[in-house]
Each structure stands twice: as C-alpha cells, then as structure tokens.
Amino acid sequence: MPTTQEIIGQDLAHLWHPFTQMKLWPGEPPLVIERGEGNWLIDSQGRRYLDGCSSLWVTVHGHNHPRINRAIAEQLALLDHSTLLGLTHPGAARLAAELARLVPVDLDKVFYSECGSTAVEIALKMAFQFWQQSGRPEKKRFLALEGAYHGDTLGAVSVGGMPLFHQVYGPLLFDVDRLPQPHCRLCGLGLSHPSCDLACAQALEPILRRHGAEVCALIVEPKVQGAAGMIVQPPGYLTRLAQICRRYDVLLIADEVATGFGRTGAMFACDLEGVCPDLMCLGKGLTGGVLPLAATLAGQRVYQAFLGEFEEFKTFFHGHTYTGNPLACAAALASLELFAETRLLEHVAVLSGLLARGLERIAQMEHVVEVRRQGLMVGIELAADKDSGLAYEPGLRMGHQVIMAARGRGVVIRPLGDTVVLMPPLASTPEEMEHLLMAVEASIAQVTEGRA
Ligand SMILES: Cc1ncc(COP(=O)(O)O)c(C=O)c1O
Numbered sequence: 001m002p003t004t005q006e007i008i009g010q011d012l013a014h015l016w017h018p019f020t021q022m023k024l025w026p027g028e029p030p031l032v033i034e035r036g037e038g039n040w041l042i043d044s045q046g047r048r049y050l051d052g053c054s055s056l057w058v059t060v061h062g063h064n065h066p067r068i069n070r071a072i073a074e075q076l077a078l079l080d081h082s083t084l085l086g087l088t089h090p091g092a093a094r095l096a097a098e099l100a101r102l103v104p105v106d107l108d109k110v111f112y113s114e115c116g117s118t119a120v121e122i123a124l125k126m127a128f129q130f131w132q133q134s135g136r137p138e139k140k141r142f143l144a145l146e147g148a149y150h151g152d153t154l155g156a157v158s159v160g161g162m163p164l165f166h167q168v169y170g171p172l173l174f175d176v177d178r179l180p181q182p183h184c185r186l187c188g189l190g191l192s193h194p195s196c197d198l199a200c201a202q203a204l205e206p207i208l209r210r211h212g213a214e215v216c217a218l219i220v221e222p223k224v225q226g227a228a229g230m231i232v233q234p235p236g237y238l239t240r241l242a243q244i245c246r247r248y249d250v251l252l253i254a255d256e257v258a259t260g261f262g263r264t265g266a267m268f269a270c271d272l273e274g275v276c277p278d279l280m281c282l283g284k285g286l287t288g289g290v291l292p293l294a295a296t297l298a299g300q301r302v303y304q305a306f307l308g309e310f311e312e313f314k315t316f317f318h319g320h321t322y323t324g325n326p327l328a329c330a331a332a333l334a335s336l337e338l339f340a341e342t343r344l345l346e347h348v349a350v351l352s353g354l355l356a357r358g359l360e361r362i363a364q365m366e367h368v369v370e371v372r373r374q375g376l377m378v379g380i381e382l383a384a385d386k387d388s389g390l391a392y393e394p395g396l397r398m399g400h401q402v403i404m405a406a407r408g409r410g411v412v413i414r415p416l417g418d419t420v421v422l423m424p425p426l427a428s429t430p431e432e433m434e435h436l437l438m439a440v441e442a443s444i445a446q447v448t449e450g451r452a
Pocket residue numbers: 115116117118120149150151152221226227255256257258259283284
C-alpha cells in the first residue's frame with residue numbers, strides 16, 4: 001500500500017483536477033480518501049468525514065452498500081462488458097423497462113451513455129434531428145435559462161448559462177435564446193412572487209409567439225438550478241413552461257441529472273408538478289452513485305421520427321463504447337430495488353423536515369443572506385452584508401473557507417462560490433443530518449463571524 005505522501009506526490013506530479021486552479025492546488029495537504037462506509041468517507045489517516053456532498057451529488061444509499069456490491073460482483077462473474085451496438089444484454093433491457101415504468105408516462109425509450117453531459121448532448125441531438133426528420137427543418141434554435149448548467153461537453157456548454165464556466169468557449173458554441181433566471185430574491189424583472197404571476201416563465205410566450213416556428217426545444221433543470229447555487233423555482237414555474245412549450249409545439253427537455261432519483265423529495269422533480277417532458281436526462285444517482293451511467297429517455301413521438309428504411313438514414317448515429325455497461329446496469333437495478341425496499345422516498349421526507357428545521361437556525365445567521373432548499377438539495381448563500389445582499393470579495397473565497405472549516409469538524413462538502421451546498425446521501429440517518437447541520441453552522445460562524 002503506498003503511503004499518503006507517495007499518493008500526494010504522484011497526484012502533484014500527474015493529476016489535473018476538475019474545476020480546479022492547479023496553481024493553487026492543493027494549498028493545504030489534500031485529503032486522500034481511501035474508503036467509503038455508509039454515508040462516511042475515510043481518509044488515509046483513518047479520519048472519518050460525513051459525505052455531505054454525496055460525492056458530487058451522486059450517493060443515494062451510502063458507500064459500499066453490500067446489496068449493490070453483490071449485484072456488481074454477480075454481474076462481473078457473468079459478463080463485464082458487451083456492446084449494445086447490434087447486441088443486447090439482460091441488464092440493459094431490464095433497466096430500460098424499469099426506467100420506463102418509473103418516469104412520467106410516455107417516456108418509454110431509453111438511450112444509455114455514461115455521464116450527465118452526454119445524456120444532455122444526446123437529448124439536444126435527438127431534439128434537433130427529430131425536427132429535421134419531421135418536416136420542420138427550420139426548427140433549429142434552442143432555448144435555455146440564464147444560470148443554467150447542463151454539463152461540460154460543447155453542446156451542453158452551449159445551452160449552459162454560466163459565464164464563468166462557459167464564456168471562454170463562446171466562439172465554439174451555438175446560439176441559444178435565454179429565459180430570465182427564476183430566482184425570486186434577485187428577480188431580474190423586479191417583481192415579487194406570487195403577484196408576479198410567474199412572469200419569468202411567462203417570458204417564454206412572447207419569444208415563442210415570434211420565433212416558435214424556429215425553436216426546436218427548451219431545456220431546463222426542473223425545480224432546482226443546481227450549479228447556479230441551488231436556485232429553487234417558484235411553484236408552478238415548470239408547469240407554466242411545459243404548457244407554453246406544448247402550445248407552440250416546442251420540445252421540452254428536462255435535465256434531471258442532478259434532481260432525479262429522490263433528490264428533490266419525489267423520484268423525479270417533474271413528478272412534483274406532474275410535468276411530462278418530451279426528453280429526460282438522467283445520470284448521477286442512477287446507479288446509486290456507484291458507477292458511471294446515464295440515460296436519455298424519449299417518448300414515442302420523438303422515437304417514431306427516427307424510424308425508416310436503412311437507406312433513408314434516419315438512424316440516430318450516436319453511441320459510446322461503454323454505452324449500457326452491464327456492471328453499471330446491475331448497480332442501477334439494485335439501487336432501484338433498494339429504493340422500493342427501504343421506502344427511501346418516505347425517509348427523504350423525514351430528512352427534509354429535519355433539514356428544514358435545522359436550516360431555520362442557519363438562516364438567522366449574520367452573514368447568511370438566503371437559504372434555499374428543495375428536498376435534500378440545499379444552498380446557503382453567504383454575503384458580506386445580509387440586508388443589502390452585498391457579496392464578499394471573490395478573492396476571500398468565503399465558501400471555500402467554510403467548507404475547509406467543516407472538514408475539521410468531520411464533514412466533506414463543496415461550495416458553489418459563496419453558496420455552501422449541502423447534498424447529503426438520501427440514506428443519511430437523522431443523527432448524521434444533525435451532525436452535518438451542527439458542523440456547517442459552526443463553520444459558518446467561525447469563518448464569517450470569527451466565532452470559535
Ligand atoms: C443539471 C445537470 N446536468 C448535467 C450535469 C453534467 O453531469 P456530468 O458531470 O455527469 O457530466 C450536471 C452535473 O452537475 C448537472 O447538475
């Protein structure tokens with residue numbers, strides 16, 4: 001077993017970390033995570049940390065779950081990998097049937113890939129090609145929200161709306177029309193909810209009235225814009241978008257990569273408003289957070305447009321080497337069984353109540369300007385001045401300071417700028433939830449108020 005120092009040495013020599021300014025890496029000695037046990041991560045020194053970010057929003061039933069491990073091991077003994085190009089295998093077929101049963105009605109065709117970005121890329125390409133093959137080739141434009149995040153491949157970046165991440169790639173991207181961000185506290189329309197009558201959603205109507213004939217699809221993170229800082233949409237927002245899309249025959253793509261699989265309190269965020277999109281992107285929690293697998297789901301209307309004789313070339317010419325990997329499918333099937341057996345959504349409802357109560361305390365803190373929550377997705381926004389909402393100087397990296405302080409209290413979390421994000425595993429216990437809340441409250445007090 002290499003020593004911690006040897007691992008760090010190899011890391012410093014060769015690893016380029018995601019979303020990381022490598023000049024500043026690691027700053028402080030990095031944690032070397034060697035083991036996972038339930039909702040805890042264990043480092044090379046044997047120290048334990050509650051996984052408060054679900055290892056980047058993926059962990060559902062906890063790490064190293066015996067049931068998921070067994071399913072993977074059993075699958076490994078049978079078949080490690082086999083392509084879905086020209087062949088099929090039981091896991092991919094069974095999982096597709098399960099997903100089709102779980103998601104809102106009408107989405108009964110499943111196309112696999114490996115990560116959220118590719119699930120989005122596939123949805124964009126499907127939407128585009130759908131219109132090309134449905135006698136409406138002029139429908140080419142995409143609509144998305146300000147502050148959207150849909151992944152890091154170029155199509156996903158095109159529909160993304162976070163200048164910090166996306167601006168530099170501008171010349172490579174396709175044009176996208178934007179809807180205002182549904183962030184009530186900072187309403188760009190200067191209105192307040194509910195008297196606004198969802199004007200931010202209603203803004204879609206004039207755009208489609210003028211340009212609907214050229215618009216292919218609207219893509220949205222349903223109910224919560226995650227990477228933007230857990231921006232929770234007002235009730236009815238998603239429904240309104242869906243209604244307007246229908247009226248103007250524009251496809252609705254629901255990017256449930258972050259919100260899917262119980263995160264928001266329902267199996268899918270769309271369920272919270274009974275919305276049935278035309279395409280749905282799934283990833284992250286699909287395998288319980290154990291192996292990389294993603295899926296893009298389509299309804300019959302979209303699917304039928306791709307059917308034809310061979311020489312018509314209506315095929316969806318897209319596929320990845322590891323598409324529908326059997327091990328990942330086995331993990332996903334075991335995870336879905338656990339959802340039912342452990343009545344996980346009921347447990348999430350209990351945890352959501354605990355979180356809501358604990359967050360009331362945090363919301364009162366001197367430098368907490370807003371707490372946003374939907375199910376087990378939480379954003380705690382810090383500000384230099386609570387009343388005016390004046391932000392801290394970016395160089396202070398207050399969010400980063402808070403998460404480093406939380407590490408000292410046995411919690412791993414990640415910030416989005418100065419928004420502290422909490423995304424505990426869905427199977428967290430009430431005691432673990434309390435530990436998370438206490439550590440976060442103490443860390444915010446330490447960093448923003450200088451309290452020990
Ligand atoms: C809404 C949403 N879509 C897509 C992605 C991209 O997923 P991945 O990182 O697996 O490519 C993310 C990642 O955070 C996401 O939050």
